[in-house]
Amino acid sequence: MPPFSETLVERLACAERVAVLTGAGISAESGVPTFRDPDGLWQQFRPEELANIDAFLRNPVLVQGWYAHRRAVVEDVQPNPGHDALAELERLVPHFLLATQNVDDLHRRAGSERIIELHGNLTRSYCADCDRPASRDDLAAIDNGAEARCRSCAGLLRPDVVWFGEMLPDGAMERAAEAAAQADVFLSVGTRAVVYPAAGLPLIAREAGAYVVEVNVERSAIASEMSEVVLGPSGEVLPALLDAVRAFTE
Numbered sequence: 314m315p316p317f318s319e320t321l322v323e324r325l326a327c328a329e330r331v332a333v334l335t336g337a338g339i340s341a342e343s344g345v346p347t348f349r350d351p352d353g354l355w356q357q358f359r360p361e362e363l364a365n366i367d368a369f370l371r372n373p374v375l376v377q378g379w380y381a382h383r384r385a386v387v388e389d390v391q392p393n394p395g396h397d398a399l400a401e402l403e404r405l406v407p408h409f410l411l412a413t414q415n416v417d418d419l420h421r422r423a424g425s426e427r428i429i430e431l432h433g434n435l436t437r438s439y440c441a442d443c444d445r446p447a448s449r450d451d452l453a454a455i456d457n458g459a460e461a462r463c464r465s466c467a468g469l470l471r472p473d474v475v476w477f478g479e480m481l482p483d484g485a486m487e488r489a490a491e492a493a494a495q496a497d498v499f500l501s502v503g504t505r506a507v508v509y510p511a512a513g514l515p516l517i518a519r520e521a522g523a524y525v526v527e528v529n530v531e532r533s534a535i536a537s538e539m540s541e542v543v544l545g546p547s548g549e550v551l552p553a554l555l556d557a558v559r560a561f562t563e
């Protein structure tokens with residue numbers, strides 16, 4: 314017995330519009346640590362120490378080093394069958410949008426194209442003072458335990474990610490919210506759903522009448538609001554769901 318319902322398969326197979334929100338859990342099976350699970354990133358580092366501008370300005374070497382470590386981790390791993398299934402789903406559905414909270418670039422590497430990166434992308438950096446984009450060479454000082462600084466103005470270089478208290482990229486939330494409000498089916502995959510405004514997207518979809526489904530190894534903060542909760546690793550659940558949708562339409 315698959316862990317999902319026939320209703321979900323039918324809704325997805327017939328959907329004109331599908332929107333998806335992903336979180337750290339979808340990359341867990343690639344070997345990228347999540348944020349808040351027992352072996353997650355923030356068990357070693359408290360979020361308030363690292364993921365806000367004040368912490369960065371107070372201790373740039375620590376924060377730049379943490380992100381350099383994470384860049385190395387994501388460059389060393391591959392997208393998993395969960396990422397692949399979402400890239401494939403995009404090709405099956407007439408109108409599709411994937412909003413990800415992840416900064417690891419794995420959806421793009423899996424072939425997804427209709428992506429909104431709500432929290433930015435770890436592979437890019439820029440100057441915190443003059444906004445000039447930084448190259449990988451500009452970050453070389455980090456490997457020697459020194460501050461990486463802008464070659465134009467000597468400002469500190471920071472990752473192109475969204476920290477607590479910062480605005481999401483221009484228009485990102487608006488586009489994601491519009492897709493959520495129009496979706497026939499909305500999938501919320503591998504997120505604890507505690508960080509806003511991203512965690513509000515499934516609720517926007519639900520309020521607008523979508524069939525809203527959570528895929529997670531455990532129930533999230535908003536599981537009780539879902540039309541259906543599918544418990545299991547996304548790298549197994551999503552390919553199985555895709556197979557079932559294909560079988561339904563054949």
Ligand code: BJW
Pocket residue numbers: 335336337338339341342347348349350353364414415416432474475476477478479480481502503504505506507508509510528529530531532533545546547548
């Ligand atoms: C699996 C699995 C497997 C494991 N298969 N599943 C409204 C209400 C309350 C607060 C706020 C609000 N609006 C704004 C706020 C403040 C704040 C906020 O949300 N705070 C809360 C914590 C209370 N939000 C912000 O500050 C946001 N900005 C903003 O709102 O701007 C407007 C504004 C500005 C100024 C003043 C006021 C308003 C910005 C939020 C930025 C979040 N940034 C981070 C860091 C990004 C950079 C980096 O990567 O370092 O984004 S925080 C971190 O959490 C990261 C993640 O994207 C995000 C979400 O985490 P996620 O993905 O849910 O990960 P986990 O680890 O928590 O969960 C993993 C899940 O996977 C679990 O459920 C597992 O079970 C599951 N799982 N294996 C399936 N195999």
